[in-house]
Amino acid sequence: MVKAVIIFLLVGYLIGCIHGSKVAQFLSGVDLKKTGHGNAGASNATLSLGWKYGVLVALIDIGKGVAAIIGAHLYLADATNLTEVQVWLLTYIIAAGVILGHNFPFHMGFNGGKGTASIIGILLAVDWKIGLFALILFVILSFATNYLIVGVLEFYLVFCTATYLWIPGVGPTIIALLLFVIAIILHIENIERLIQGTEPKVTSAFKKKKKQVC
Numbered sequence: 001m002v003k004a005v006i007i008f009l010l011v012g013y014l015i016g017c018i019h020g021s022k023v024a025q026f027l028s029g030v031d032l033k034k035t036g037h038g039n040a041g042a043s044n045a046t047l048s049l050g051w052k053y054g055v056l057v058a059l060i061d062i063g064k065g066v067a068a069i070i071g072a073h074l075y076l077a078d079a080t081n082l083t084e085v086q087v088w089l090l091t092y093i094i095a096a097g098v099i100l101g102h103n104f105p106f107h108m109g110f111n112g113g114k115g116t117a118s119i120i121g122i123l124l125a126v127d128w129k130i131g132l133f134a135l136i137l138f139v140i141l142s143f144a145t146n147y148l149i150v151g152v153l154e155f156y157l158v159f160c161t162a163t164y165l166w167i168p169g170v171g172p173t174i175i176a177l178l179l180f181v182i183a184i185i186l187h188i189e190n191i192e193r194l195i196q197g198t199e200p201k202v203t204s205a206f207k208k209k210k211k212q213v214c
Contacts (some may be wrong), residue, residue, distance in 0.1 A: 012097020017105040020060030041113030065121025085169035092172040134158035146201040149190040
């Protein structure tokens with residue numbers, strides 16, 4: 001089991017290192033690590049390059065979360081020697097690897113994104129109904145408050161709550177909580193700017209796009 005944990009964590013990490021921001025950089029010529037808030041994620045792509053680039057980065061980063069979980073489920077489907085608790089533990093371990101790879105990719109000096117899009121993909125793959133509910137609520141709250149960070153915190157809360165209520169074993173819940181803690185740490189600046197009223201608003205991405213067109 002220890003060997004399986006290491007392998008799943010490593011595989012998840014390598015999947016997480018596949019960055020949508022690099023595709024955006026190739027197409028736009030803009031390095032997201034050197035513009036906006038210096039974050040290589042969908043939110044900075046949206047605020048710095050416009051919503052189309054934000055969607056592109058989000059789809060890639062969501063996709064790797066989905067792929068990792070579905071891949072783990074398919075591989076573990078034939079693992080008759082594992083209990084349901086062990087299967088879910090390994091599933092959440094590969095999920096943690098994806099987030100760690102996205103946030104701390106070796107090819108970007110261990111300074112990547114903040115994991116929001118990838119956690120969306122992970123929850124959608126774990127349970128698409130809960131994931132879809134959390135995603136819809138994410139969009140509603142982000143636009144209602146005009147701040148992406150509000151939607152981010154909501155999504156992690158749903159992720160942790162759903163894991164605690166419906167996923168067997170204590171391991172997945174611990175992993176979900178640790179990922180939430182990492183997310184909060186990485187979003188401290190956003191939270192501080194939100195409190196100060198200086199956090200970029202969602203609508204600024206659309207205004208930026210209009211200015212570019214003009």
